[in-house]
Amino acid sequence: MDDYLKKQMGQRIKEERLNLDLSQDALAEKLGMKRANVSNYEAGRVVPPGNILLEMSKIFNVSTDYLLCKTDTPNSDIESSLDDDIRTIQRGYRRMTNKDRKKMMNIIKVTFEEAFNEDEFEDDDEDI
Incomplete structure (x- = not known):
């Protein structure tokens, strides 16, 4: 160098x-x-x-x-890994039934609430 x-x-x-x-x-x-x-x-x-x-x-x-x-x-490494994870979630989301999408969103919300000890993820938006 x-x-x-x-x-x-x-x-x-x-x-x-x-x-x-x-x-x-x-x-x-x-x-x-x-x-x-x-x-x-x-x-x-x-x-x-x-x-x-x-x-x-x-x-x-x-x-x-x-x-x-x-x-x-x-x-850059972290963002690349995150992008891969988001693409995987999006692919799965498209193939899920509405019932399974709601289950997944509940799991994500609970995980975020536990990880960050916040309630900001409790809105009812279904945007991904």
């Missing part, structure tokens, strides 16, 4: 850390390393090893490709 990309990558790591309002010490603790390592990554002096990049992507909720400056979309 050339020096320019190392600097860009370091800048992304720093931006994501600051977006979460984490200090270098706090990120280092989450990654099980010393603050100096995080400082070196952010300065573009050192490229994090694969296992650290993967852990950072989980902490920051971005793709490894984003951290590696291969894409400008932070969640």
